[in-house]
Amino acid sequence: MIIEALIAVALVGALVTVIAPNRIAGKLAFAISLIPAALSLWMFTAFDGSGNALLDGELAFESRTEWIQLGDYAISWFVGLDGISLPLVVLTTVLTTLAIMSSWTPIDERESQFYGLLLFIEANLIGVFTALDFFVWFIFWEAVLIPMYLLIGVWGGPRRKYAAIKFFVYTNVASLLMFGAFITLVFGLGDAVTSFALPEIATAMTEGGPEGFVGLGGSTLASLVFVAMFIGFAVKVPVVPFHTWLPDAHVEAPTPASVLLAGVLLKMGTYALLRFNFTMFPEQVATYAVPIAAIAVISVIYGAMLALAQTDLKRIVAYSSVSSMGYVILGLIAYTQFGVGGATFQMVSHGLISGLMFMAVGVIYNATHTRMVTDMSGMADRMPVAVGILVAGAFGYMGLPLMSGFFGEFTIFFGAFGAEQLPYSQVFTPLAMFGIVVVAGYLLFALQRTVFGPYHLETDYEVGRAPLHDVAPMFVLLGIIIVLGVAPELIFEMITDAVDPILENGGEL
């Protein structure tokens, strides 16, 4: 029942926060969010699951209750954790707590609603990473949209309406496509499945796959579903060419929403790809390996190039997410232990680093009221601590050893280079590695202009050191990034434990 407790605390907390008066809402939400964070950390230490949740693994904290019986299909409340979902749940709870703390300064209107929505998102994100019944999972998946839409639309920047609608329409249409595809698959599986439980569907897929539906043969159906679901999730990730909603959403979103958006929401896409496409359709993964790897490499290079062309610090960080998530896709399609494991590790690592970067940019923006690289110079003099953290985060992004980004990217490249399933892997991998050069290029370029040199920003107010509660969450994140960089086996072991069954299922181990 501990997963239910996590979700319930966040939900009830959201309700309490919405009702609470504005002036205490921030502190109250922070206090409430400590409970799921502490619970999830306890879960991390008490984790005793093994194997993959969808492929006969031993789940931790599993709970399953019959809910609705509709026709031939049962829907049940079914949640549980394996080595892939647990790190992401911890990431969600920790990042939410830190995001709440980081919004004390910038959010100054309708606070109780703002913090309520943050907690509501947290509840749904935990649901997405723990639900093992498609129906329950989809409810959480879609419910994330509503608070994010409001967070961008109400508290966002000047073009917030456009960005909010674009975000909603893109991701909702993608969800509909994915939903339709998956339901078709369930019908296509015929009598082999009697419920929406993901393990049952995964088993049915490995034991024969779909029989066919409405005149489509089994393998055609599987291919169509694979492609439709890939596109559905790819929008969320996002990969080129479905990425255009992301910079808009990021730039307009308030800092804490950006932190959650980049830190956790994008991982929903790659997590779902791993759970659905890469676990249930090993044959199609092999078939479509080359185009997917091409998409991954294009996302890496093109995203980095776009970042290089930006002058808005937040846009730079936003576009860099496109290229970082490209690495994750490359790791997944490599379909080796290091590739898929590294991709999962990179999901966590990118969540931490991009969260850190957005917080740092947010703190600088709070002080200077500008995000233009061209306006700033010599920030190191005025805000040494915040800028120091920005630099550290940028090094993490570039993959400096002993930080988590290095381990994530290294294992992905290592896994991808030797991938047997992926044709031309020796071409794709170096191409993607070239992205690192561009990343280093635009980050150093941006840092050089903002951090160093003489200070010349013209403002009517004093630009000085950020308050402690602004920098404290960044220190915590930096600490985690370094800990995971030094001791990646803290989570990498449980990840590979859950990843191996996927590869065995696909005949790769």
Add this chain to the structure above:
Amino acid sequence: MAVFELPEWTALAPALILVATALVLFAFDSINPRTTNRSLLAGTSAIGSLTALGVAVWFMLAGVGTPSVDGGRGVVELFDGQFVVDQMALFFMIVVAVVTALVAVASYDYMADHAYQAEYYSLVMLAATGMATMAAANSLVTIFIALELASLPSYALVSILKDNRGSVEAGLKYFLIGALSSAIFVYGISLVYGATGHLQLDAIAENLEGAEAYGGLLGLGILMLIGGFAFKTASVPFHFWAPEAYEGAPAPISAFLSSASKAAGFVIAFRVFTTAFPIEATTAVIGIDWSLAFVILAIVTMTLGNFAAATQDNVKRMLAYSSIGHAGYALIGLAGLSADGGELVMGAAMMHLLVYGFMNTGAFLFVALAEYWGVGRTFEDYNGLAKQAPVACFALGIFMFSLAGIPPLGGFFSKYFLFVGAIEAGMLVVAAALVVNSALSLYYYSRLVKAVWIEEPVAERDTLAQPTGLYAAIVFAAVLTVIALPVFGPIADAALEAATVVVN
């Protein structure tokens, strides 16, 4: 349970309680004409409808209407089968009673300065009685009488704001089209009677074979009956009155008509077409599968309703057209009857009507609140309301996202079940139309959410009052929409069981 020891006629208790409440209100009015004791009037109506609701729920839980319970004594037939109280009847009585209670509570503030207080509430209760009776009517005669009992007070209610030209005009349009459709409906009844020689639904079904010589006559009769239902449910092609009537009527009455009256229209359609005209036997006589007509009606209605809703500037008209769209979704229940999973589709339609009862009533009550504040009628007028009334706007967000079918709200579930049912029944085109329309509907529903939450107000507003009754009704409707989630298991079971009984 003790319920079986009661006399049989008590099975109609929910409808009887409603009519008794109407008479009590009428008595108040005779004792003290022009009474303005709003607490007494609204309170009596609310208590009456809540009692009816409680009794209906109690009956349902006690197993009234379940054929398997107590040696087949479950389904109660009254007056030689003119009325039948089964699970479907109780299910729809619950819908009607909930909506009536919400409307009564909300009217407390909305009708505050109105002249005909007691008349208003007794008309509401009489219309509700008609709708509850529609749920139990089992013969074309009782159906027609119940239909008129629901319709006549509705005409008066729509035009009750008699100083308001829009209201009077709406009432007139509603009345004229209603009279026309009643005429068509009665003519249909007479044709069916002419062909089969019976008016009671099960007797019609038994005598279909004898009607072979009058296949054309019967077919025409069925078509005219469909016309009558299409009027009551605001389905194409008899939907023209709906936007006019909903826009002109007092907003609580719009809520009442678009939720309860629509549900009642569907229950008679469900009953007539499942009981009186079993598909195979009827097809043998008239030569056409009548469910085809509903397939076409469903697709046309939902598409037309949604496209028209998307182009509106006036919030109430948008809701009116969207309610036409939702009639299209519910029509899927009838469209899928000829397939194997017919009871699944119909159960899903019943669930949708139940959830729709909460969310659509809530949406119209929000409009009532806006009219109470006098903020205007267009989307722009609603801009920025959330700053002054966050609670009501939060509830509005729930209604809108639920109407659009976004998880985890009730509307998602019922639409999803309709979708699955349509696919299982092999109606892929209908299922596709449902998904496309739902996706489209998100556009105009989210527009309203955007207006209240994201846009800045056009002009400065004074502080807004917080009327107790309207707030209570809106919050309650929102809670019901959300609560539908955990209790959807029992709701789905009840609806499916009720549908199975009727379909087979």
